[in-house]
Each structure stands twice: as C-alpha cells, then as structure tokens.
Amino acid sequence: MTNRFLSAASMAAIALTLSACGDDEVEVPPTMMPMPTPTPSPTPSPTGFDVSACLNQVIPGTGGVTVAGAVVPDTLTINLGAASGFPNGRRLEDPVIDVTLGVIFLDLAVHGAGTLAGVPVNPAANDVPFQAGFPYLAPAQGSPPITVSGGSSFVFNTAPVGDFVRVDRMGMPAVSTALIGSDQKDPYNDASPADDANGDFVPELTEQLTGLTNALADDLTDLGLTPCATPNT
Template identity: 55%
Template sequence: MMNRGFSTFVSVAALAVTLSACGNGTPDSAVAAPAPAPAPAPAPTPTPPATSANFNVAPCLRQTVVPGRTVANLVVPDVLQLNLTQPANFPNGRRYLDPVVDLTLAMIFLDLRVHDIATFARLPVNPNGIDQPLPDSFPFLAPPLGNPPTSGGAGSNFVFRTDPASAYVRVDRAGMPAVATALISGPPNRNSYNDDTPAIDLTGKWVPELTATLTILSNLLVDDLVRLQLTPCALPG
C-alpha cells in the first residue's frame, strides 16, 4: 500500500513536472497570451487644398468670331459694328431677340473651332420666347402686360425725348454686351472705363484689365466647362 501510494505520488509528480515543462511554469490560463492590441491606424494625410491652374486666355482673344473679326477686335474698341455685307445678327449688329449674353460667353470661354457660338444659347435655360409678338414698325415694342394693359398699344402713350446729345450723361458703356459689366473689375475701374471713349480703347489702355479679368474667370470656370464636356479656348500656361 505504501508502495502503491508512493508510486501514485511519483506518477502525479512526474505529470506535474511534464506539464510545468510544457507551460514553462505558467498557469494554464496564461499559456495562450492575449494577442497584442492592434496599433492605431495612422491618421490620413490631409488632402491639400485644390489649386487653380493659371490659364492663358490669349487663344480666346485671337479666335475668329465673324469673318475678319476676332474676339479682341470685337471688344477693343468697345463698339457694336454692323457690316451690311454680312448677315445681321449679333455680334454683327444686334437684333432685339438675339441672346447676346449667351453668345458673348461662348466666344470668350469656348473654343469656336469645336463649338459654335450658339452653344450656350441652345441650352434649355432660356425663356422659350417673348410673351407677345413684336410689331414690325417703330418702336418695335409689344404692348405692356397687365389686366387691363396700362397702354392702348405699343408706345401709344410714351413721349420720346428730343433733347440734344449734350443733355445726356453716359452712365454705362452700351457697346459690346458684358464688356463693361463683366470684364472690368470693380466699380472704381468701371467708372473710369465708362468715362473713357472708344478712341482711348484703341490705345490699349484697357487691354491689361480685360485680359486679367478674363484670366481670373477662366481659372475659375475651365474645370466646370471640361466636366460639361465642353472645350475651353483658354490653355494651361
């Protein structure tokens, strides 16, 4: 009995030694050490702010709009000309219903070798037409709207002034649309521009201002034109 007890003790002791050797003396619950916590993910690199390319608008100013007239020829000097040998529509003259702003935007922003000047005018954002048909005689204005109308007919109660030109003061250029209002930056410059004349335009005084403003606008809008699958006339430069 003593031998069996001793033998049993030795067997248990041997088993304990064996388990201790296997576990390096570590309790069973600590044999499998927990996996280390994952390292924190590195903070994402902040996206640098978008920078606008500086576009060269010289190709826009050089492109031909009507035979013998480039964009530069149309805006300097700032006058609206009419060539009787060419079809009468803007920018050769200006008819009452010509979409002059859409046409102007096309000729200063789009490559006219790819797109025609009426590209913006065809977009479905313009009015479908006028509210009332226009008369064929002067003053070519439709009757006023209202119920009842405020006039018996087109211009029937309007008195046209007959003051001489010297009685008037020019408050804005009325030559090519959008030149004074969009391509001259800020009221101070615009006032000076309005005080000048087409003869002064021909000296090139306002060419740097017109070019600088068109460059700023192109830098802002070229990516939008490309997203619309339009080809801008300004080139990276």
Template identity: 50%
Template sequence: MRALPLLALALTLPALNACSSDSSTAAPRPGPIGSTPTPTPTPSPTATGTAFDVTRCLNQQVAPGVSVANLVIPDTVKLDVTKPNGFPNGRGLNDPVVDLTLAVIFLDLTKHPANLLASLPLDPPGNEVKTLPDFPYLAPANGNPPLPPAGGTNFNFRTDPPSAYVRVDRMGMPAVATALVSSSMKNAYNDANPTDDASGKFVVELGTTLTHLTEQLADDFQRLSLNMCATPI
C-alpha cells in the first residue's frame, strides 16, 4: 500500500515549499561605492487563527452523497456494487488510500483534488511487491514471516467463521486508526466494533485529534498556498 506517513507529511511540506522557489532569480547588483543600500522591506506576517473548527472537513463531499464523516464513521470499507469501484467506493489493493484519506481530512476539496498528496513525486510509484493475478491477490509478505508448525492449517477465508480470527488492528478506513486515534485510545479503538463507531463513541476523539493535527500543520499548508477545509476561529 502506498502511503505518505503523517510525520513525513509534516516534514516534507516545508521542503516542497523550498523546492518550489525560483532559483533563477539573479542576485541584485551592488550599488555605487559609498552609497547606502536600500533595505529590503520585511513582509508583514499574515495573521492566522490559533484554533480551528474542523466541522467543515468532516462535512465536505468526497463523492456525490458521501461525506468525510461517512467514510470514517463507522470505520469500515464501504462498497456500492452499482457504482464504479475504487476509493472511496471500496478500494483496490494498489489505491494510495492513506494519501487520499489525509487529503480529504485536511484539504478543501472544492479547491484541490483528493489525489493531490498521492501525486507528490515524493511518493513511491507503487507497491514494492507486485500483487498476485489470482486469489487471494495480495502480494507476498515482505521478509520471512513465521510459518505454522508441521500439520498446522492456514485460515480459509471462504469457510472459516469470524470466531476463527483474532483482531489485532482496525484498518477499515486506512489512516483513521493511525492518524486520528491517539496512542492512549488505540487499544480501546481496536477492541471496539463498527457499532461502537456508529453510536458516536469515538466522535470526540476523532474530532479532537483532527483539530490538533490541523493546528500543527496549518502554517505548512498556508506556506504552500494549499487551502485547508478547516476554518480558523
């Protein structure tokens, strides 16, 4: 899965801004000897809000009739078989879902496309291991994962009941558990179910974390002239 981790996003936004500056501008010629150089005026900083309201981010439309809130609550993969598949309607194995998720929770989708972060040249061009052409389609695991002992059996996804599996993480909507759930809440979140999401159990947690991240990244987005979906208050 292609991903632009949140920390990398925070670190690379200023770098992209620096790379985008015009390096072809010639240096100013020195004035006559003895003349007093004219000081370069310092631009006044643009005042920005110290707090943000992220309600608009959660309410903006990712697809017709689908809001960001619909995608993250409940935290499940949603698929309408009557519509074209691919994020946000389900997802393909090679969809850059983390980049897309970060874009829709931070950027104003009326000004920027949802694939803006996924199209950054810093992103890898694809998964480092090719997916399989047949079932189960997933790429072979990296490294040397442990194998079952002799005589053991693997899971049969077609016939095994849900009780045969042990949940270790919830990744229905990638980047939600990773980016919007704080460390102190991750175990509780992973142990919960989509019904808990729908009841509003984690709404405050998700909103608080999104607000905090927005405040931390706001100046970087603004330096790059990227419009955020959050509004200063």
C-alpha cells in the first residue's frame, strides 16, 4: 500500500517537473469574471386619485341629489316626489351598506347604485321574512323564541332630551363608520348636522374617501367595475 502511494506521488512530481522544464510558460486557469449586478427597477410611485367626481355625481332616482348632498349633512332624508328606497328614505329590505359603498366608489354613469348588492356573497334577503304590519321586523329568534304580541302596548321613553348622551351618529349608514377617521369620531359624534352643513367635516370626509379609493381602486378595476375617482396626473 505504501509503495503504491509513493509511486503515485513520484509520478506526479516528475510530471510537474517535466512540464516546468519543457515550457517556460505555465498555463494559468482563466479567472472567473464576476457577473454584473442588475440595477433594480425603481419602485413605481403609487397612483393617487381625485374623488371630486365621486362626490359631485348625481345618485339616480333621488331627484338630482349628489353624493355630497346625501352625506352632508349626515341625515336620512326623503323626497316624496321620488321613488322610495335608500338613499331616498330607508326600507327594511334595502341593502343600505352596499348602496352607500356603491355610490361613493363607482361611476354611476356606468353602474347602478345597487351594483355591489348583486355580489354573490351578499344575502339576497333577510333570513326570516318581515311582517306585513307593525312592528314590521321579523319575529325575534332564540331558544326559546321571544314572543311578540303587537306594538300597541309599547311605552316610549318620555325622559327629557338632556338625559340622553349621543354615542354614535348614524344618519346615513356607513358615513360615520367608514368616512370619519378614528381621531375624529368623538368630535363628529358630539357635533350636529348643522355643523356638517357648515362644512366642518367636509375635509375629513374627502380625506378618508381618498384614502379608501387609493387602496381599493385597483381591486374594483380587477372586478370589472369602473371607479368614479380619476387618477391624479
């Protein structure tokens, strides 16, 4: 075993010596050139949107009411000369949140106000049919179910207004919830529709709608919907 190892080592040494003696130039393996590092593509700046068109578009079936006119002041109104149904009044079966989101995000010249109500995940109706007479709501559910025998014996609270404290404003559904930021919730709830009419919260409504549109516009487009907001140039 030792002789074989020495013999192999000797042959290697002789080969190297002959190579060096027979050729003054020793071949050096080529040096690997470093691969150039590709320049990273610049991160595209996010596209911002102008929501003025959303606020100024007219809601069909309301007799000419614009989106801004429907949410400022934050009150639920009814035009007796127009068809009933949210946002002209509110029926129990009206998909109010879907309609609200539809009119503040979608181009109403392309899509109807109830477009988002047709999304397959939206419930088609209340799980229990509404009643034809007062109190109109579906019977209460539970185990055992609560029985209701009409509303004639209901006693309304007659305490003075000053005894109550406003904890949330829900004149137009989703306005206080979606279009008023967390740091403005308390001032908004403490204010009144008269303050809305003065324009006190218009900047807040516009800022929140812009932020939501910036986040959701691409999703709406991917769904084949046309946003009412226009990209900033």
